[in-house]
Amino acid sequence: MKAERDYLLALYTSPRDKGNTSLLMDALSDGAREAGYEVQDFRVANMDVRPCRACNACFRDGECVQKDDMQEIYPHLLRAGAVAMAAPIFSMNICAQAKALIDRCQRFWSARYVLGDELVERGRVERRRGFFLSCCGRDKPETFDCTRPVMGYFFYIIRVGKWTPLTFAGVDEAGKIREVEGALDAAAELGRSLRMTQ
Ligand SMILES: Cc1cc2nc3c(=O)[nH]c(=O)nc-3n(C[C@H](O)[C@H](O)[C@H](O)COP(=O)(O)O)c2cc1C
Secondary structure, three states, X not given: OOOOOOEEEEEEOOXXXXXXXXXXXXXXXXXXXXXXXXXXEEEHHHOOOOOOOOOOOHHHHOOOOOOOOHHHHHHHHHHOOEEEEEOOEEOOEEOHHHHHHHHOOHHHHHXXXXXXXXXXXXXXXXXXXXXXXXXXXXOOHHHHHHHHHHHHHHHHHOOOOEEEEEEEEOOOOOOHHHHXXXXXXXXXXXXXHHXXXX
């Protein structure tokens, strides 16, 4: 297992392997490496991450009874020094792959609010950084408004103290983000900004 402070968890959730949000995540990861971070990535859309069943079994012990690929991701959500999620807009919010992963974090909600487990030491919560990378096809930045409470909840429940969104509207065809001036540089710069948190 990597050391906790110096690695980035990079969650690619688009089903388009070389799509716009994936390119942003590649750039952010490169920047993070420049800042001395290792990168642990997951291609969530190619993994078996099922939706939450609302069985409430996690109320008993804070664990999820579904033994799918989410079990591989779980420890990193609390351990990584920084967590980035790249998720495109599908039907006016984050794609279902990203939302399923977030819903499966219900076990962390249960651990904290039912069982009283703080999950991450208080001093570390403030140091942990989050990033949200997104693109949408229509040229309206307010499309991302609906993602804010969802992503805010995600970072809150995995105990990431501060998160930064980087979103681009009017980006539809796969690879189009390369044509948006400064977009990939801005993502790389976010990765490089991790230097400040060491
Ligand atoms: C199923 C589906 C639903 C979409 N819904 C929206 C939408 O509601 N609003 C929008 O602006 N773009 C929408 N898009 C366009 C994507 O957000 C856009 O193509 C984005 O660049 C995809 O990012 P990716 O290449 O990382 O997958 C949708 C695309 C798909 C495939």
